[in-house]
Amino acid sequence: MKNKKKLYIETYGCQMNFSDSEIVTSIMLENNYEVTNDISGADVIFVNTCSIRDNAEQRVKGRLREFYTHKKRKPNLIIGVLGCMAERLKSRLLEEEKLVDLIVGPDSYRDLPKLMQTVIGGSRAINILLSTEETYADIKPVRIGTKGVSAFISIMRGCENFCSYCVVPYTRGKERSRNPETIIEEAHNLFEKGYREITLLGQNVNSYHWNENGWYFAKLLEKVATINPKLRLRFATSHPKDISDELLYTIAKYDNICKSIHLPVQSGSDRILKLMNRKYTRDWYLNRVNAIKKIIPECTISTDIISGFCSETESDHNDTLSLMEIVGYQYAFMFKYSERPNTIAAKKLKDDVPDKVKITRLQEIIVLQQKLSLKSNKNDVGKTFEVLIEGESKRSENHLSGRNSQNKIVVFPKENKKTGEYANVQIHKCTSATLLGEIVQNNE
Ligand code: 5AD
Numbered sequence: 274m275k276n277k278k279k280l281y282i283e284t285y286g287c288q289m290n291f292s293d294s295e296i297v298t299s300i301m302l303e304n305n306y307e308v309t310n311d312i313s314g315a316d317v318i319f320v321n322t323c324s325i326r327d328n329a330e331q332r333v334k335g336r337l338r339e340f341y342t343h344k345k346r347k348p349n350l351i352i353g354v355l356g357c358m359a360e361r362l363k364s365r366l367l368e369e370e371k372l373v374d375l376i377v378g379p380d381s382y383r384d385l386p387k388l389m390q391t392v393i394g395g396s397r398a399i400n401i402l403l404s405t406e407e408t409y410a411d412i413k414p415v416r417i418g419t420k421g422v423s424a425f426i427s428i429m430r431g432c433e434n435f436c437s438y439c440v441v442p443y444t445r446g447k448e449r450s451r452n453p454e455t456i457i458e459e460a461h462n463l464f465e466k467g468y469r470e471i472t473l474l475g476q477n478v479n480s481y482h483w484n485e486n487g488w489y490f491a492k493l494l495e496k497v498a499t500i501n502p503k504l505r506l507r508f509a510t511s512h513p514k515d516i517s518d519e520l521l522y523t524i525a526k527y528d529n530i531c532k533s534i535h536l537p538v539q540s541g542s543d544r545i546l547k548l549m550n551r552k553y554t555r556d557w558y559l560n561r562v563n564a565i566k567k568i569i570p571e572c573t574i575s576t577d578i579i580s581g582f583c584s585e586t587e588s589d590h591n592d593t594l595s596l597m598e599i600v601g602y603q604y605a606f607m608f609k610y611s612e613r614p615n616t617i618a619a620k621k622l623k624d625d626v627p628d629k630v631k632i633t634r635l636q637e638i639i640v641l642q643q644k645l646s647l648k649s650n651k652n653d654v655g656k657t658f659e660v661l662i663e664g665e666s667k668r669s670e671n672h673l674s675g676r677n678s679q680n681k682i683v684v685f686p687k688e689n690k691k692t693g694e695y696a697n698v699q700i701h702k703c704t705s706a707t708l709l710g711e712i713v714q715n716n717e
């Protein structure tokens with residue numbers, strides 16, 4: 274066996290990208306590479322990229338310039354750009370970033386060994402073909418950066434919703450679902466290895482389907498939930514247009530399906546939702562929220578919001594604020610609109626809200642969300658939750674940190690508990706970001 278070469282991989286963007294990096298790592302390990310966390314010792318640097326907003330791309334471009342210092346020192350170092358930026362910029366990246374040797378889009382990772390040979394042979398290499406079938410179903414991801422408690426399983430790829438602002442349908446291609454047998458097997462294996470939480474991933478998990486035996490998302494979720502009651506399940510992301518009552522009843526039925534739903538709203542204004550091509554109205558969204566509150570009363574709801582989309586007025590913005598109050602989100606990912614080249618919005622609408630206004634509105638959204646998070650957390654003081662322990666608290670080695678079913682971070686004194694175990698914790702105090710409490714009884 275030859276000496277193994279060292280791969281350093283850096284990942285930006287969504288959970289899907291982190292999951293893809295685990296697939297890439299698996300493919301590279303099969304081809305005589307090993308992973309290193311020390312960039313200066315690496316033979317290959319991969320950066321798995323995100324195109325969703327311009328600042329995400331600028332960050333990666335900055336990083337590529339930093340990699341240059343390593344390449345100057347070690348001319349044989351191979352630098353590869355993977356993921357959405359590879360797909361969006363294609364060979365232009367080779368022209369713009371002279372130091373990049375390899376460009377690989379999200380559906381071409383199986384081709385990596387061949388592409389690496391080309392690069393080692395002295396040429397640059399690119400594969401950005403999108404597929405209608407690739408799900409990497411048979412590749413066992415190598416879990417990186419985990420503490421052996423939580424893992425992602427990707428259940429579908431791509432998106433065909435074409436929200437007008439979004440670059441994802443162009444960078445990740447058509448929607449396709451993964452064979453359910455391989456998903457269930459992967460979940461089983463993770464549980465056997467000691468993992469206690471799985472997040473099923475897809476751009477729009479509610480449209481998961483597999484024709485043979487009529488699989489759809491609620492059925493898949495139920496099947497994975499029955500592997501073991503001590504295996505927690507989460508999923509992301511749901512599109513509000515197709516979150517069904519049946520799915521909500523499935524979540525309610527199993528204690529180990531976590532009671533938190535991420536339901537990106539983007540805007541509270543009907544006019545803006547239409548321009549965004551979101552395919553639902555404010556009323557429809559609130560109806561779904563009411564269904565969640567009725568069927569799963571203890572469920573928290575989180576969201577994504579974009580401020581300053583094309584033509585957004587103060588009144589549209591106020592609709593977003595009022596909707597946030599009505600729903601009472603537990604947390605939100607909040608962004609200002611960033612026009613992405615070649616999207617429907619870039620082609621048909623004017624990015625006409627001044628940056629200053631976008632920032633002011635975003636700030637108002639953030640301040641309101643902090644208030645709502647604090648209110649939601651205060652409501653939990655005095656309650657007891659089962660917490661899955663993820664590790665030591667960042668602030669104190671005498672404390673542990675984990676999450677409850679509602680996806681809230683809970684911090685408490687260690688006692689005799691360890692990472693990967695469950696603890697029943699009674700909440701005494703809170704901030705807008707964290708619940709603080711103490712173990713009340715051992716349950717393991
Ligand atoms: N500008 C700002 N935010 C965006 N998102 C997607 N595209 C854009 C864009 N062009 C946000 C949406 C989405 C989240 C993943 O990123 O809120 O839900």
Ligand code: SF4
Pocket residue numbers: 432433434435436439440441442476477512
């Ligand atoms: Fe983008 Fe909309 Fe698809 Fe989400 S659902 S990835 S926002 S196009």
